[in-house]
Amino acid sequence: MSTTPRLPPVPERASYALRRGLTFWRRSVQARVVASTVLLSAAVVGIVGWFLMQQTRDGLLDHRVDQVVAEAENETADARNRLAYAPGTEVDESEQQEDLVEPIIARGATRGFAVVLAPAVGSGRLAEGGAKFTQGLDTSSVPDNLQQHFDQPAPTAWTYTTIRTTRAVPGLPEGPGIVVGSQVTLPADDQTYTLYYLYSLDDEEETLALVERALLTAGVLLLLLVAGLTWLVARQVVTPVRMARRVAERLAAGQLQERLRVTGEDDLARLATSFNQMASNLQRQIRQLEELSRLQRRFVSDVSHELRTPLTTVRMAGDVLHDARASFDPMTARAAELLQTELDRFETLLSDLLEISRFDAGAAVLEVEDVNLVDVARRVVDMTSALAEQRDTRVIVIDPGHLCLAEADVRRVERIVRNLVTNAIDHAESHDVHVLVEGDDHAAAIAVRDHGVGLGPGESAMVFNRFWRADPARARTSGGTGLGLSIALEDTHLHGGWLQAWGRPGEGAQFRLTLPRRLSQPLRHSPLPLVPQDDREPA
Known part of the structure; x- marks a missing residue:
């Protein structure tokens, strides 16, 4: 029976992809150069495109405004001429208004504009009724601020507006537009009336949309071209650097002929x-x-x-x-x-x-077996008991109460611990020496603590050098050769363990040996702290 492999959850896949992306971003100079160049180019293209759009928009609108204002003034001039020949007393003002506005409405239907003839100045606003206008036009398309401007006799004025209709008006779609206001005097009642001409900006809006699409397409193509060129240029520079890195890694690995x-x-x-x-x-x-x-x-x-x-x-x-x-x-x-x-x-x-x-x-080779570090510590203490008595020093083993096992060469481990204990006795200054043993499932450790002269700053790393002594004038009373700690360090490295030292002048020193529980297992921590718990100065 076959089973379909289960995919990891989406959040885990997303997290993994994010980590991969961040790693690629940190390691790839080429990607960072391309990204920064594209971002800067996008900013420049965006600014230039915005400037071009503004200039194009202003040019189109200014041209359209000049055109509609001129056309509206021509219509108003023609209306004034017709009114000048109309009889002033024999014609009803309503009929004269009809004669005035109907020809303009007819021409607007063919030329794409609408007309509103407002009531006489001082008789109220368009919303109150009484106006004559192109059928289907919503008189609210004329802004209140322009109506307020013509509450008294005034010269021709214009403003932007939003054209609204109650039904379809030929040549005048809803949307942004321009409204031009101009006044005439009716001979029938000698009152001043305002003519509003409404023109659509739909063509200009389509032109701007076309220009915007063209600029956007050109900008995207330009950014892609810039990205490709930057990638190629960066590749010409980065490829030799990557080759140099690979050759340097091979040289570091010992392939000196590369x-x-x-x-x-x-x-x-x-x-x-x-x-x-x-x-x-x-x-x-x-x-x-x-x-x-x-x-x-x-x-x-x-x-x-x-x-x-x-x-x-x-x-x-x-x-x-x-x-x-x-x-x-x-x-x-x-x-x-x-x-x-x-x-x-x-x-x-x-x-x-x-x-x-x-x-x-x-x-040097290892003869590996399971070693109990507690037994090793006790055997070493017994071996060095004579030297400890000679130096008036006690060596005390702090037993953890359980086995502390590690795969190791017992002869070499005993030599490491013996060197550490002998060194501690030699520097204990008649104080007690404590041997601490601890272990867990991962590692086992032995720490040797003395309360003698201690180690100065930087000496904890130098103490494992061959023939090194903190005080060159100090005699080796235990008969040491100056190679004990160096050999102990080599034995420790052979096991894949740690041998570390801590010390402070006048407060003694502590050496810690840490061995992995299994020989092939890498060390991650030690069961014992390197800095002793009785250290008076906080770390």
Whole structure:
């Protein structure tokens, strides 16, 4: 039975797409250049388009206003001429109004304008009735402010309006328009009447819409062209940079033979040439350093091995002298004891040098098993008990009460902890040393806390350097070689763990070893804090 795979919910897909988009935006210079160029071009095109639209609109309207005002004045002049020849007393004023307005209405029907003959000045507004006008026109199309202007005799005036109709008027659609007002005097009653001519701006509106569509289409095409050109130009610059990045990553990965391909003689070609020269110089210097390092490691290994034979001979002679020191005079007996002590230290130093050489050569391997760090801590405390008594120091293990297991090489882990405990005893200044052990499902940790001289600022990172001492004048009373913490750090790295130090002058130090619960598992946290809880100064 087949099942259809379930897609993730829409919010999760949207969130994933958003993260992908943001990642692409952060990493792609080309995309940011194209986007910024398109946005700036859009702003410029928008401003220029708005300016052109304003100029076109103003030009069309000014031309239309001049045209309709001239036509309205011609109609009014013709009406005045006709009234001048009309008898003043023998004709009724209503009939004379009809004779005045009807020819104009007829011409308006063919020329695309409407006419309103308002009542005599001072007789009321159009809304009160008594007007004669083109059939189908709503007299509210004449604005009140223009009617107020003609409440008394006044010259020709015009304004914008919105034309409204009660039914279809030939040549005069509803919408924006212009109304022109002009006055005439009727001989029949010697009263002044106002003629309103209403013209539609529908043609101009269509022209503006056409111009707007043309500008919008041209702007979109221009932005697409700008985006394409910017993409191509940015690609010519970004592609060599991306190639340089890939070559740099290969160089960082150890492929020192990688080089950039040089084409042309421009700035990018010169940059590629300089990059290749730098890579060649780095390759040569790295190979020189590798050869020097190889010779140094071999020298240390060879010297350490070659010293084994004479050291064995000197050790045998020293043992004979040390065993017979009771028969010597006090000065000779003391010299035999000092010789035995230094031979022990020298032998330990040779062992540490051989171990360091194995780390440098990459020959160190792990013998992994499940190790309980609590048992390791107790064994190390037992091993160092004699040194602790000699230094008047107690080493106390703080048992977590449960197993703290980790996959590790028990010999190397014991050596790490022994180095940490010995170092703590050497610097404890007769104070107690605490060994804390803790573990969880992810990691196990051991922290060694002393209350001695402590570490100064910056010394917590330097303390793992080979042969480094915080106080060069301080003697190694525990017989250390100066390589213990360096070897401990290498052992820790071999396990994939952490070895970290904290300290403050006069308040002691704490070293923390953290090992993953499983050898191949990456560490994310430590069960123990690096800064001890008894630290008096807040972090």
